Amino acid sequence: MFFFAEADMKGRSIAPGVDIKVVSGDNAMLSFVTLTPGSSVPIHSHPHEQLGLVLDGEFVFVIGDERRVVKQGDTYVIPSNVLHGVPEVPVLSKALDVFSPPRQEYR
Numbered sequence: 001m002f003f004f005a006e007a008d009m010k011g012r013s014i015a016p017g018v019d020i021k022v023v024s025g026d027n028a029m030l031s032f033v034t035l036t037p038g039s040s041v042p043i044h045s046h047p048h049e050q051l052g053l054v055l056d057g058e059f060v061f062v063i064g065d066e067r068r069v070v071k072q073g074d075t076y077v078i079p080s081n082v083l084h085g086v087p088e089v090p091v092l093s094k095a096l097d098v099f100s101p102p103r104q105e106y107r
Contacts, residue, residue, distance in 0.1 A: 006032075010107065015041050017089070020097075022106050029102035035059055035089045043085035048099045050078040057093025059086050 001008075009021035009032070017039025021032045035041075035057070043062065058071040063084040070076065078084050099106075 012106070015039060018086075020106065024102040024107055027101060029099040029106065031097040031099065031103075031106065033095045033097055035086065035093045035095070037089055037091055039086075039089045041086040043083050043087075045081050045083045046103070047080050048101060048103055049080050050084075050097055050099055052076045052078075052095050052097040055094040055096055057089075057091045059090070059093050060088035061086055 004023045006021060009023050011019060011021045013019050017036035018041055019034045023030050052075065054070050054072050054074045056072055058069055061068055061070045061076060061084070063076060063078055064082050
């Protein structure tokens with residue numbers, strides 16, 4: 001299967017008010033993230049490299065020792081094993097994250 005509609009993507013909640021839909025290849029994974037107002041993603045790390053693009057809305061993102069409000073069109077890079085999280089989501093927001101290698105627990 002080479003093409004995926006949103007209905008074909010596996011969905012799950014990764015935190016209260018934070019839902020993802022994923023599609024994966026052998027070496028990379030796309031994760032479409034929806035963050036509802038008032039939700040948060042706890043500070044965490046993982047061995048996967050993560051790159052992202054804010055598709056809509058805005059939220060506070062902490063990566064390493066940097067804290068920033070990211071908005072539509074902003075991008076970010078999270079190297080392997082760097083602490084990161086989203087402590088504040090003021091408005092409905094959407095982001096696209098890319099993981100390499102794919103996160104097996106999201107498949």
